Amino acid sequence: xxxxxxxxxxxxxxxxxxxxxxxxxxxxxxxxxxxxxxxxxxxxxxxxxxxxxxxxxxxxxxxxxxxxxxxxxxxxxxxxxxxxxxxxxxxxxxxxxxxxxxxxxxxxxxxxxxxxxxxxxxxxxxxxxxxxxxxxxxxxxxxxxxxxxxxxxxxxxxxxxxxxxxxxxxxxxxxxxxxxxxxxxxxxxxxxxxxxxxxxxxxxxxxxxxxxxxxxxxxxxxxxxxxxxxxxxxxxxxxxxxxxxxxxxxxxxxxxxxxxxxxxxxxxxxxxxxxxxxxxxxxxxxxxxxxxxxxxxxxxxxxxxxxxxxxxxxxxxxxxxxxxxxxxxxxxxxxxxxxxxxxxxxxxxxxxxxxxxxxxxxxxxxxxxxxxxxxxxxxxxxxxxxxxxxxxxxxxxxxxxxxxxxxxxxxxxxxxxxxxxxxxxxxxxxxxxxxxxxxxxxxxxxxxxxxxxxxxxxxxxxxxxxxxxxxx
Amino acid sequence: xxxxxxxxxxxxxxxxxxxxxxxxxxxxxxxxxxxxxxxxxxxxxxxxxxxxxxxxxxxxxxxxxxxxxxxxxxxxxxxxxxxxxxxxxxxxxxxxxxxxxxxxxxxxxxxxxxxxxxxxxxxxxxxxxxxxxxxxxxxxxxxx
Numbered sequence: 016x017x018x019x020x021x022x023x024x025x026x027x028x029x030x031x032x033x034x035x036x037x038x039x040x041x042x043x044x045x046x047x048x049x050x051x052x053x054x055x056x057x058x059x060x061x062x063x064x065x066x067x068x069x070x071x072x073x074x075x076x077x078x079x080x081x082x083x084x085x086x087x088x089x090x091x092x093x094x095x096x097x098x099x100x101x102x103x104x105x106x107x108x109x110x111x112x113x114x115x116x117x118x119x120x121x122x123x124x125x126x127x128x129x130x131x132x133x134x135x136x137x138x139x140x141x142x143x144x145x146x147x148x149x150x151x152x153x154x155x156x157x158x159x160x161x162x163x164x165x166x167x168x169x170x171x172x173x174x175x176x177x178x179x180x181x182x183x184x185x186x187x188x189x190x191x192x193x194x195x196x197x198x199x200x201x202x203x204x205x206x207x208x209x210x211x212x213x214x215x216x217x218x219x220x221x222x223x224x225x226x227x228x229x230x231x232x233x234x235x236x237x238x239x240x241x242x243x244x245x246x247x248x249x250x251x252x253x254x255x256x257x258x259x260x261x262x263x264x265x266x267x268x269x270x271x272x273x274x275x276x277x278x279x280x281x282x283x284x285x286x287x288x289x290x291x292x293x294x295x296x297x298x299x300x301x302x303x304x305x306x307x308x309x310x311x312x313x314x315x316x317x318x319x320x321x322x323x324x325x326x327x328x329x330x331x332x333x334x335x336x337x338x339x340x341x342x343x344x345x346x347x348x349x350x351x352x353x354x355x356x357x358x359x360x361x362x363x364x365x366x367x368x369x370x371x372x373x374x375x376x377x378x379x380x381x382x383x384x385x386x387x388x389x390x391x392x393x394x395x396x397x398x399x400x401x402x403x404x405x406x407x408x409x410x411x412x413x414x415x416x417x418x419x420x421x422x423x424x425x426x427x428x429x430x431x432x433x434x435x436x437x438x439x440x441x442x443x444x445x446x447x448x449x450x451x452x453x454x455x456x457x458x459x460x461x462x463x464x465x466x467x468x469x470x471x472x473x474x475x476x477x478x479x480x481x482x483x484x485x486x487x
Numbered sequence: 488x489x490x491x492x493x494x495x496x497x498x499x500x501x502x503x504x505x506x507x508x509x510x511x512x513x514x515x516x517x518x519x520x521x522x523x524x525x526x527x528x529x530x531x532x533x534x535x536x537x538x539x540x541x542x543x544x545x546x547x548x549x550x551x552x553x554x555x556x557x558x559x560x561x562x563x564x565x566x567x568x569x570x571x572x573x574x575x576x577x578x579x580x581x582x583x584x585x586x587x588x589x590x591x592x593x594x595x596x597x598x599x600x601x602x603x604x605x606x607x608x609x610x611x612x613x614x615x616x617x618x619x620x621x622x623x624x625x626x627x628x629x630x631x
Contacts, residue, residue, distance in 0.1 A: 233527075248526065248603050301532040301590070323529045327591045327619070352600075357529075404532060425527050425600070440588040441532030459529040470527075 074175045078149065079142025083120035087131045087141040096378075097131040098124055112292075113338065113379045114371055122148065125380050126450035129399050129414065132375075136412040139174075147174050147397065153198045154179050155391075161191045162390030168206035169213070169238030171394035176200050179395070182238070184209040206241060214421055217243045221423045223262035227254040233461055235422035235432060238394050244419070246462070290339035293318055293363045294379065295372025295446045295453070298334040298403045299345075303445035305456040306382060306474060307368035308360055308482040316368035316485065317360035319477065320444030321456055322350035325359030333364055338377035341366070354428045355479050356472030357458045359444075370485040372446050372453070374399070375413065376406050384452040385484045387475045389420050391454070392431055398449050400457055400469065402442020412437045415469065424461050424470050436460045436467040447471045453484045516544035517569040520615045521558045522598065523606035528624050533589035535621055537579050539566060545615035546571060552591065553615040555598070555622045589623035598622065 078084055082102065090097040098107045098115055107117040107124050115124045122130070130144045139147075154172050161167050161181045168182035176199035181191065187202045195202050208216075213236045220243050221234040228251035237244050247255045295306035295318075302324035308317040318333060325331075325347035334342040343364030350359035370382045386392060399414040406413070415433045422430045431447075431454075438445075438457060447455035455471035462468075474484050517539055535548035544566075546554045559574035571579045579585060592598045599607040601622045611618070 301534070321529065321531070323590060324531060326597075327593065329591075402530065404530075438530050440530055440586075443530040443532075457530060459527060459531075461527040 072146070072175050074149070075140070075142045075146045078146035079140065081120055081145055083122055083127060083130070083148075084141040084145045086119065086127065087134050087144065090131050091135050091141070097127050103127065112369070112371060114381050115379075123450055125374070128374065128378065129397075129448075129450055132399055132412075133397060133414045135410065136414065138412075143174055147172075150174070150176055150179055151396075154200060155393075157181065157191065157194050157198060157200060158393055159388075159390045161188075161195075162210075162388070164188055164191065166209050167211075168203070168208060168241075169210045169236070169394070171239060173395050182206040184212070208241065210236065210238065213238075213241070213243065217421075217423075219262055220245055220259050223259045224251075224255040225426070227251060227258045232426070233422060233424045233432075235419035237419065290335050290341040291343075291366050292335070292339070292341075292371075293333055293343070293366035293368045294335065294339075295319070295382070296401045296406075297336070297373065299324060299331050299361070299444065301441060302443040303401065303403045303406075303441065303457070304333065304361075305444050305446045306372055306453050307363070307370060307485040308477060309368075309485045311478070311481050311483055316363050317348065317482065318345060318363055318368065319358065319360050319456055319474070319482070319484070321458055321472075322352040322357040322359040323458075324444045325350040325361060326352070331361055333361070333366065336373050336377045338379075349480075351480065352427055355476040356429050356456075357427050358456050358472050358476055358480075360482070368485060370487045372401075372448065373406075374401055374446075374448060380448075381451050381487045382453050382484060383487050385474060385486060386452060386454045387478070389473070392417050392420055392473065394419065396449075398433070398447050398454055400438060400442065400445055400447045400471070402438055402445035402457060404439035404441035405437060406442075406445075408439070418468060420473075422470070424458070427458070427472075429476055430458065430470050430472055431455060432461060433469045433471075436469045438469045453486075517546070517562050517564070517566055518544045518615070519546050519556050519560050519562050519571055520553055520612060520620075521556045521560050522608065522612070522622075523602050524557045524559075525601050525624060526603045528588050529590060531588060531590045533585055533587060533621070533623055535585050535589065535623070537571065537583055537585060538581055539569060540616065543615050547616070548621050550621075551616075552619055552621040554585075555592070555601075555620050557624065585623055587624065589621060591619050592622045593619045 086097055086100045086103050089100050097103055103119045106119050107115055109115055117124045119127055130148055133139055134141045134144045151172060158170055158181060166184040168184050170181040171179060173179045180201040180203050181195055182203035184206055187204045192202055217234050217236050221232060224232045224245060224247055228247050233246040235244055293307060295304055297304040299320060302320050305319045308319045328347050331345050331347055332342050333345045343366045345361040345364040347361050371379050372382060374380045394417050396417045397414055405411050415435050415437050418432045418434045420431050422432045424430045442457050443459060445457040447457060453474050455473050458470045458472055460467050461470050477483060535554060537546055537554060540547045548554055557574050561572045562569055564570045595611050
């Protein structure tokens with residue numbers, strides 16, 4: 016592993032955008048322009064895990080008493096699936112295709128399964144998970160609306176409404192201010208820069224750094240800190256610093272390196288030939304299928320996966336999970352590794368592609384909605400992933416939170432990076448999802464600031480190439 | 488019996504080392520082609536069975552593709568009892584399977600995607616047969 020330095024460029028005011036700080040655990044070293052950049056944003060927190068300790072908030076305490084939280088706790092303590100908890104089982108219907116239908120305590124069964132996965136990891140209590148799911152339902156419509164307005168300067172969804180926030184470059188439009196405050200969401204006016212302006216600067220920084228370090232540069236906007244984070248090879252730091260300074264007038268500094276570990280492979284179980292439907296989350300020889308795609312014009316179906324999984328144009332084998340069984344030969348048809356991330360697709364062979372996916376081993380879900388804009392994935396949003404290897408590991412974490420969107424990872428753009436790495440070899444191409452919604456195609460692991468983080472390509476990027484995720 | 492590892496810090500060194508060693512001597516050698524490590528990894532699984540190519544002496548997979556390892560990989564033993572030791576200490580012998588991260592690379596651009604850019608190769612190493620090759624990673628960074 017080469018060393019990479021992790022650098023944070025804080026945005027000052029538009030007129031004096033010069034600030035250098037060292038990441039890797041050091042405190043922020045601010046210079047002129049910082050107060051201007053953060054003017055009016057006194058509630059700024061630089062912690063991406065701001066909801067890490069909200070266990071005693073009123074929302075969480077109340078949520079922990081709900082039927083949903085109690086069902087999740089019972090599932091975890093009994094070591095069973097949440098849909099097997101008696102009260103949940105009573106309202107759950109298994110359809111002919113094996114997917115589950117029903118709602119419990121206001122949540123679809125699929126979302127209840129995801130919340131249980133998050134709580135089972137031990138990082139959040141059932142009450143915290145339910146509280147955040149409630150926040151999600153109120154926060155997202157307001158956030159999406161805000162993201163379409165001029166001057167939108169980012170935001171994040173956290174464990175409570177008060178910790179969740181939406182920012183604007185200047186004043187907050189009245190329509191947002193009213194609804195956000197009514198919902199208890201924190202608004203941050205006077206951020207100094209719009210998200211679009213930050214993205215534009217990030218792109219300039221990325222392009223400048225890549226001129227001297229082609230390939231392995233990762234950049235993204237840290238919306239919380241109003242900063243551009245960039246990871247470059249350590250040996251290229253000086254050259255990158257100079258190139259960025261010449262281009263956008265910034266200097267850079269920082270350094271860190273992480274520890275090391277070894278991974279073990281987990282053999283895949285053989286499927287029994289039974290079924291002739293292809294689904295997202297099915298297995299390929301070395302990768303995982305993300306979602307079934309349909310051409311926007313002809314409706315032709317494809318199996319979406321990572322671009323690096325289809326770049327060799329070899330034949331491949333699609334396999335269902337054991338609950339369905341069956342396999343079919345498919346062809347690696349197309350791949351893209353570049354401006355729109357790392358996506359590809361295969362043919363569907365002799366199988367018929369359907370609008371369902373495996374959210375876990377042998378657990379099928381319908382796809383009813385697709386994240387089709389960046390605003391659907393705010394910082395802090397909880398998402399889960401299925402991969403053929405990590406999905407076979409007992410008690411392996413499958414859910415984590417969005418760290419940044421529109422990240423450039425080693426020359427691949429428009430990626431989403433998460434707050435931790437929860438994926439393994441063989442997971443490439445697998446589906447990132449929440450409940451019955453499709454979000455992304457798994458890429459791999461990027462190393463940032465001594466940490467490793469999972470990264471994916473948003474499924475909406477397929478639209479650049481005439482395809483969309485097939486939905487019910 | 489010679490034992491060789493083509494560990495490299497720069498492309499030209501690799502090429503020179505391999506090209507110079509890939510003559511008649513290779514019949515008695517066991518060689519592992521190595522390149523500098525990567526900055527990010529794809530989560531693609533491998534399933535390659537390692538063996539020695541009698542012609543070049545290089546480690547290949549069941550499809551005859553040269554297997555490319557991270558630098559720091561070493562080879563010990565002889566043509567009949569060789570042992571590949573990856574940087575993380577994992578060892579492989581003749582006929583054993585490697586099933587961790589890896590992917591096929593078909594040209595220099597593909598290969599350089601798997602290498603940290605400051606050590607990216609300007610020219611393909613020679614002496615271990617033509618592409619496609621199979622690049623394996625030996626992740627030695629925590630992912631959790």
